[in-house]
Amino acid sequence: MNDARCEEYHELVSAFVDERLDGPDLLRLETHLEACGGCRTFERELRHFKELLPAVEAFRTLRRPPAGFAALVAARAVREQGALTVPFPAARARGRWVGMVAAAAAAALFFAWSWQRLLPVGSPEQKFAARSFSPGVEVAEAGSMDTWMREHAMLARESTLLGHAEEAEFASFNAGAVAGR
Amino acid sequence: MDTLRLRVACGLVAALVLSSGVGASAQGVEGLLPPPAPASYRGRKVVIDFTRSGPQVTSMSILCRPGGFERREMHATRGILVIDGESSWQYLPERGVVLKRPSKGEGGEVMRPEQLQQALASYDVRVVSSARVAGRQSRAIEFTPHQVGSRPRRLVWVDVETGLILRTEVYGSENSRLSWLSVFEELEYHPALDAAAFRMQVPAGVRVVESGAEPCLEPAAAESLAGLPVALPDYLPEGFVRQCIRARRESGYGEVQVVFGDGLSMLSLFESTSFREAEQDPGPAPPVALGGFTGRWHDLGRVTGISWHAPWAHLALLGELSRSEMQKVAGSVRTHTELSAPPAHQ
Numbered sequence: 001m002n003d004a005r006c007e008e009y010h011e012l013v014s015a016f017v018d019e020r021l022d023g024p025d026l027l028r029l030e031t032h033l034e035a036c037g038g039c040r041t042f043e044r045e046l047r048h049f050k051e052l053l054p055a056v057e058a059f060r061t062l063r064r065p066p067a068g069f070a071a072l073v074a075a076r077a078v079r080e081q082g083a084l085t086v087p088f089p090a091a092r093a094r095g096r097w098v099g100m101v102a103a104a105a106a107a108a109l110f111f112a113w114s115w116q117r118l119l120p121v122g123s124p125e126q127k128f129a130a131r132s133f134s135p136g137v138e139v140a141e142a143g144s145m146d147t148w149m150r151e152h153a154m155l156a157r158e159s160t161l162l163g164h165a166e167e168a169e170f171a172s173f174n175a176g177a178v179a180g181r
Numbered sequence: 182m183d184t185l186r187l188r189v190a191c192g193l194v195a196a197l198v199l200s201s202g203v204g205a206s207a208q209g210v211e212g213l214l215p216p217p218a219p220a221s222y223r224g225r226k227v228v229i230d231f232t233r234s235g236p237q238v239t240s241m242s243i244l245c246r247p248g249g250f251e252r253r254e255m256h257a258t259r260g261i262l263v264i265d266g267e268s269s270w271q272y273l274p275e276r277g278v279v280l281k282r283p284s285k286g287e288g289g290e291v292m293r294p295e296q297l298q299q300a301l302a303s304y305d306v307r308v309v310s311s312a313r314v315a316g317r318q319s320r321a322i323e324f325t326p327h328q329v330g331s332r333p334r335r336l337v338w339v340d341v342e343t344g345l346i347l348r349t350e351v352y353g354s355e356n357s358r359l360s361w362l363s364v365f366e367e368l369e370y371h372p373a374l375d376a377a378a379f380r381m382q383v384p385a386g387v388r389v390v391e392s393g394a395e396p397c398l399e400p401a402a403a404e405s406l407a408g409l410p411v412a413l414p415d416y417l418p419e420g421f422v423r424q425c426i427r428a429r430r431e432s433g434y435g436e437v438q439v440v441f442g443d444g445l446s447m448l449s450l451f452e453s454t455s456f457r458e459a460e461q462d463p464g465p466a467p468p469v470a471l472g473g474f475t476g477r478w479h480d481l482g483r484v485t486g487i488s489w490h491a492p493w494a495h496l497a498l499l500g501e502l503s504r505s506e507m508q509k510v511a512g513s514v515r516t517h518t519e520l521s522a523p524p525a526h527q
Contacts, residue, residue, distance in 0.1 A: 143436050143451060143453040143455070143456060143457065143495070144456065145479050145481070145486055145488060145497060148438075148449070148451045148486075148497055148499060149484065149486070149499060150280075151438060151449070152447065152449040152484065152499045154269075154271075154282075155425075155438075155440055155449070156447045
């Protein structure tokens with residue numbers, strides 16, 4: 001992650017970790033890894049998270065996780081591994097391990113989990129209030145499964161249907177490419 | 182013989198005691214639901230979507246003030262949703278747009294008694310053991326569909342003082358696995374909130390895409406507005422009722438959305454004069470037989486979609502139902518006129 005060029009190697013690293021890489025791509029990646037500490041770290045993290053994935057799957061198959069379990073596991077992942085919490089389509093496109101890192105991070109953090117460490121609420125609204133304006137209005141978009149999924153979720157949200165409030169956001173962010181951090 | 186009678190009687194009494202203690206009756210659940218008490222709050226929520234190829238974890242900050250004011254910020258993507266009392270503004274940074282539409286008075290997530298009332302038609306509702314969520318005392322309510330496997334089972338933790346939904350778990354229709362988790366990690370009531378937080382500030386260079394008011398219409402009015410026949414399903418799963426028909430026509434493009442709900446889950450039937458394929462093709466979608474048509478499945482996470490082309494329009498059905506139910510509903514779709522016609526002579 002030393003520079004923008006590393007982004008293009010992440011997909012190769014993901015394939016490398018999956019043992020799906022060979023030929024010129026393998027040679028190119030190995031050459032890059034020798035010179036790039038950031039990508040070596042990235043590779044090491046992916047291998048580590050891959051080892052932890054069975055724990056994530058075990059968590060996923062729970063019919064009824066204990067109250068508080070998932071929330072704190074996930075929250076810790078988000079709070080302490082913020083850079084790993086962009087498992088949206090653009091991230092997945094770089095390789096499937098990148099997309100699974102957040103959940104694996106959650107599993108990793110579960111092992112170090114304690115119940116008492118809730119942080120105070122911050123005030124992140126302030127940083128957004130300072131952004132500039134540029135109003136302009138265009139007509140609404142035509143239909144596709146993406147836009148209809150967003151419409152569906154937005155309407156569900158307006159109806160305050162259970163669990164749909166965030167789905168509108170997910171639907172939107174899954175509808176197209178997502179800018180990473 | 183007397184001993185046997187005594188044992189049976191004791192068993193019945195024990196069963197009654199247990200049933201009243203563990204699973205409250207529907208009426209009891211409604212009584213137990215705290216009346217919504219509007220309160221401003223600030224919190225941070227974690228959401229995990231387990232339905233896609235890799236679990237997606239994200240978090241968001243939420244500010245809410247009674248009167249239809251809300252602000253949500255998605256931490257990972259920088260997406261923002263602002264509801265300013267009149268309009269809903271959704272900023273999608275990856276697309277460089279803000280979607281603006283009239284607010285429907287939403288804001289806050291409160292379990293409403295009428296939701297429960299409607300849900301009782303198709304779910305077994307009971308109170309289950311609960312725990313504190315984000316430091317708040319909660320009441321957990323479980324919604325199990327009468328037709329197990331037809332639609333998701335849900336568990337909802339409600340703040341006993343404010344009615345705010347603190348935590349939601351959704352379990353998949355097909356496999357009973359946890360498919361969605363949404364929970365407040367941190368929550369503070371009555372915080373000092375800056376009014377500017379509820380005004381959308383559109384970043385420079387970002388275009389605003391505005392939708393006007395889209396009131397609920399009758400089929401004839403929707404047909405007239407959109408310029409295409411309104412389609413409706415002849416079959417709906419238990420508890421689902423039609424809630425709204427929305428229609429629009431712009432620059433020759435007509436679209437109708439018919440919405441059905443069972444109190445907890447929603448089903449949308451879209452039809453349009455044209456259809457745009459996904460820019461990022463996820464690969465060949467599996468076909469699905471729909472009577473005389475062939476449709477395609479779309480995996481949209483918790484929501485499943487079917488799209489198909491009928492002689493009168495492009496159609497798509499989106500919902501959380503099991504695939505067999507989705508296929509049954511989509512296969513029963515006819516134009517409103519066809520459904521209104523008297524049955525053919527036998």
